[in-house]
Amino acid sequence: MSINRRSKNITEGVARAPNRSMYYAMGYAEGDFKKPMIGVANGHSTITPCNAGLQKLADAAVAGIEAAGGNAQIFGTPTISDGMAMGTEGMKYSLVSREVISDCIETCVGGQWMDGVLVVGGCDKNMPGGMMGILRANVPAIYVYGGTILPGRYKGQDLNIVSVFEAVGQFSAGNMSEEDFIQIERRAIPGNGSCGGMYTANTMSSSFEALGMSLPYSSTMANPHDEISTAATEAARVLVQAVKADLKPRDIVTKKAIENAVAVIMATGGSTNAVLHFLAIAHAAEVDWTIDDFERMRKKIPVLCDLKPSGQYLAVDLHQAGGIPQVMKTLLAAGLLHGDCMTITGKTVAENLGALPDAPRADQNVIRPIGSPMYAQGHLAILRGNLSPEGCVAKITGLKNPVMTGPARVFDDEQSALAAIMAKKIVAGDVMVLRYLGPKGGPGMPEMLAPTGALIGQGLGESVGLVTDGRFSGGTWGMVVGHVAPEAYAGGNIALVQEGDSITIDAHTLSLELNVADAELARRRALWKAPAPRYTRGVLAKFALSASSASSGAVLDKFE
16 A cells, blocks of 8 residues: 555654654554554543443454554543433533544544544444544544443333433332332443433434444444444454545545435434534534434434334344344335445445345334334424524424423523422423523533433423423433524523413424514513623633534534
């Protein structure tokens, strides 16, 4: 192969001798400078079970890089556990960590002039942060997912992280014994891996496979299973081949590839967070993609998979049923996927799927045939109206009645909203408004799994609406509307809502309306003042100052 860009830079002359000396100190031999230098962005940490099982994958990747004739350079990336931070001030750092991770990867790849990068990640923001960094650096790259968790088990029922949040509501409502509550808490997470349903981590891993940036089948493997280490080794080999072929991320991540990814998100019933993250990923790739493109895709893609949070099964079940390749082949056979998109394997989507049947196997119930889907259209709807003129995101499938009008119950923080739920001050027909929780106002756009889980546990999941300029966990379902934009802190109309105002959520007309006269809203706006920033120093203050609207991905580098 031709000399790689790092070795070319180092061997340009005697002036580069100090650079070479640094490598000799790490055990390099003369011949190593002719090999491609591949970064391994390792998200391993013992902060969370999502990342505690990543070291074996990083080790397998290093071995694979070296066996394929490359030199591995390992560096770390941070993580924040959404599940552990949920309902606390720590949750404000979650979306911030997406930007920190992407900055880490771009900085190390650019600063060390790497020829390629393999990113290993597990938790929610590892995924989009890693992909954003990959696309900014734009050297040959591949994403290695840390794998899903195996289900917990109690009284014959599978458990996952959402089981615990819903148990809080059931216990507080007097519908669960203390012993059952304790056992669910202890048994829900049996080991390493990311949260087991089609929540944010598994949604993003599945979409990366559909995007063409991960190996087929790798997005639904379980972390404790041996096959995932084998896949990491193979990913390293494929990446070295991509370096030789000069196959770069932006050659793969095109508008059609993003359409493939979003088609799989819709077909699998994925997380609302995918909307926010793919807006940011498209921005990093410099692909023209807006919030309205999600609605365009929703209308033509059916929900094919019966997966939690609103369905029955977990990612491990999807894997056994044929995984993302079978979902993709079902869509491809129906003309709903772009088969000509290039992938990191060096083959097109159609070539990767060529040997698979057009329809899922009849002996499983996880993936439905195209003719009998769970729902005829996708589940992630973009709603607009005077309460969210830039658009907001709602999960609209699985609800008996996706239309409601009710009195606003207004909260300026998550903690007071949760306290009201736990005190049984929220009743059927209410529309909770949680505001000043957007990218700038939170800051960091925290997730609302604690309030939504408590509502579901109290049996109010479908009869109480919840509207917020914050986000929802991938494990959330119910009458929920998030990512309201403009956010309250930026002066959006959500800041003008008063206790008792009438609000209408209508998934049929895709509208979110505050039923208050324009003249009254104008009067309130004249009196409104933005609150003082909650943080004035450090990373949260920087995020609040720089973050774009949720309707454009809450990115930090959207400069006008």
